[in-house]
Amino acid sequence: MSANEPLSDLLPADAHAFDRYAGRPKRRGKFKLPGEEVTGLNLTAMMDMMTILLVFLVKSYSTDPERVQVSDTLHPPSSTSSDEVLPAVNITVTSEAIMVEEIPVATLDTLSANQQESAFIPALSDALTRRVEELKELERLGGAPFDGAVLVVAHKDTPYDLLTTVLYTAGQAQFSQYRLLVMKAEDKAALEAAE
Amino acid sequence: MAASRWQQEAESSSAAAEAELNLVPYLDIMVNLVIFLLFSFQVVIEVCRIDLLAPAYGEGGGSSSAATTITLAIHQNGYTVLSSDAAMGVIDIPLKDGDYDRDELHTKLVDWKRTYALPDNVIITAEPRLSYEIVVRTMDAIRLDGHSNLFPGVTLARAAGEVEKR
Numbered sequence: 001m002s003a004n005e006p007l008s009d010l011l012p013a014d015a016h017a018f019d020r021y022a023g024r025p026k027r028r029g030k031f032k033l034p035g036e037e038v039t040g041l042n043l044t045a046m047m048d049m050m051t052i053l054l055v056f057l058v059k060s061y062s063t064d065p066e067r068v069q070v071s072d073t074l075h076p077p078s079s080t081s082s083d084e085v086l087p088a089v090n091i092t093v094t095s096e097a098i099m100v101e102e103i104p105v106a107t108l109d110t111l112s113a114n115q116q117e118s119a120f121i122p123a124l125s126d127a128l129t130r131r132v133e134e135l136k137e138l139e140r141l142g143g144a145p146f147d148g149a150v151l152v153v154a155h156k157d158t159p160y161d162l163l164t165t166v167l168y169t170a171g172q173a174q175f176s177q178y179r180l181l182v183m184k185a186e187d188k189a190a191l192e193a194a195e
Numbered sequence: 196m197a198a199s200r201w202q203q204e205a206e207s208s209s210a211a212a213e214a215e216l217n218l219v220p221y222l223d224i225m226v227n228l229v230i231f232l233l234f235s236f237q238v239v240i241e242v243c244r245i246d247l248l249a250p251a252y253g254e255g256g257g258s259s260s261a262a263t264t265i266t267l268a269i270h271q272n273g274y275t276v277l278s279s280d281a282a283m284g285v286i287d288i289p290l291k292d293g294d295y296d297r298d299e300l301h302t303k304l305v306d307w308k309r310t311y312a313l314p315d316n317v318i319i320t321a322e323p324r325l326s327y328e329i330v331v332r333t334m335d336a337i338r339l340d341g342h343s344n345l346f347p348g349v350t351l352a353r354a355a356g357e358v359e360k361r
Contacts, residue, residue, distance in 0.1 A: 043218045050225040057232035068242055077328035080335045081243045119353075151244070154327050160269075161323035163330070164353050171249065178247035182331055183240055 068153060068181065077156040079182035088149035088179055089131055091124070093166060095155045100127040108162075119161070121169045128173035149177040245334060248316060248350040262314050265307075265346070267300075268354075269321040269333055274300050276307070283311060295329060297336035305340050316348035323353075 068076065073094040092099040098106045098121065105127040128150075135146040150170045154163060167178055264279040273295060276286035286303050288296050307313060317337060321330055330351070337346045 043222055047218060047222060047225070050222065050229060053229050054225060054232070057229065068240060070240060076242070077331040079243060079245060079331050081245050081338070083244045083246065085242055085244045156326065156328035156331075158327040159323060160321040160325045160327065160330060160351075161353070163327050164351055167247070167351060176249050178249060180245040180247065180331070181242050182245055184243050 068183075070183075074153070074155050076153060076181060076183050078185045080185050081182060082184075085151070085181060086149070086179070088147075088151040088177070089128070089135070089175070091128075091150055091152050091166060091170065093152065093154040093158050093162065095157060098124055098166065100124065100131060103127070111162075119165045119168060120172065121165060124166065124169045125173050128170060128175065132174050147177065148175050149179060150175040151179045151181055153181040245331070245349075248348050263311065264318065265304075265313060265316070266318045266320065266352075267333070267337070269295070269319065269325055269329060271322060274333070276300075276303065278307075278311075280311070283307065295333065297332060300333070301336045301340070301345075304337055304345060308340075308345060313346075314348075315344055315346055316350065317346040318350045318352050320352045320354055 068074070070076075071094075073096050074092065090099075090101050092102065096108055097104045098108070098111070106121060106123040111121065132146065135143075139145050152163070152166060152170075154166075170178070263283070266277045266279075268275040268277065273290045274286070274288040276288075278284075286307070288299050288303065290296065291299070319330065319333065334349050338349075339345055339347070
């Protein structure tokens with residue numbers, strides 16, 4: 001090829017050859033083994049994980065005889081006692097209210113005004129009496145015998161007079177076995193460390 | 196033509212055999228359940244119980260039995276231990292560094308119990324506004340002496356003036 005040769009002579013004879021080259025069918029990639037190509041998400045592993053999580057959570061629910069929801073208004077004191085909790089009628093005394101079997105029966109705001117006159121809580125007595133009647137009816141129908149046990153779950157800052165008032169009122173409602181629910185000392189230390 | 200139909204049937208049966216169960220709806224349920232349980236899952240704490248003896252709101256006037264009654268009063272200035280036997284005297288344990296001296300209370304009661312062969316029961320009374328936590332810690336201090344019982348039988352009582360209001 002000389003320098004004087006016209007430029008048109010340098011073009012290929014077929015001017016569309018490059019377009020054909022660019023539009024040619026692409027070569028397939030390398031050969032893939034069977035199963036190597038992702039055709040869909042495999043959910044089996046995720047199902048396994050979910051099932052394990054679900055079983056763990058349900059098991060945690062079922063093996064907890066006395067569930068105490070620790071909060072700012074209900075934080076039982078810690079104790080070195082090691083006696084396990086036995087089922088009984090629950091009286092919960094938070095820093096705001098008194099509850100029987102998780103049902104509020106009196107608030108401490110209204111109670112403090114009336115308590116000046118009497119160390120007896122009528123609303124609590126009514127709720128406990130109803131509960132006793134239910135338990136005795138269950139006993140009559142073949143259920144567990146009524147043993148007169150009451151479990152008091154109280155906030156650690158509960159005044160002593162309120163605690164004794166609750167116990168006295170329970171005694172008036174035919175309860176004769178008093179139990180206090182407290183946190184195990186090492187658990188409270190762990191909880192405070194977590195907070 | 197017949198061969199073609201046979202081929203189609205074979206292909207369709209092969210596809211049915213290889214079809215997988217659609218797990219997506221099941222997975223939806225599982226995810227929802229796990230999320231619900233995780234949100235409603237509370238801090239699991241180990242709890243225990245303390246038994247109390249039923250208080251006797253009687254007329255008072257002293258017990259007819261010969262057993263000595265021990266009364267532990269918790270007040271702002273510390274502990275005071277009283278006995279129905281006047282010869283035993285009174286134990287006063289003041290606050291130590293602003294807190295109740297439970298170690299001293301334990302030591303004194305151990306001495307009393309060994310010296311006078313006291314029963315296992317004690318009556319605790321406290322000031323009305325005293326917190327429940329202090330009462331529980333006091334009960335811990337007097338419940339056991341090592342592995343043997345000290346005063347495990349606790350009755351919570353109010354001072355005479357408080358009871359009379361009732």
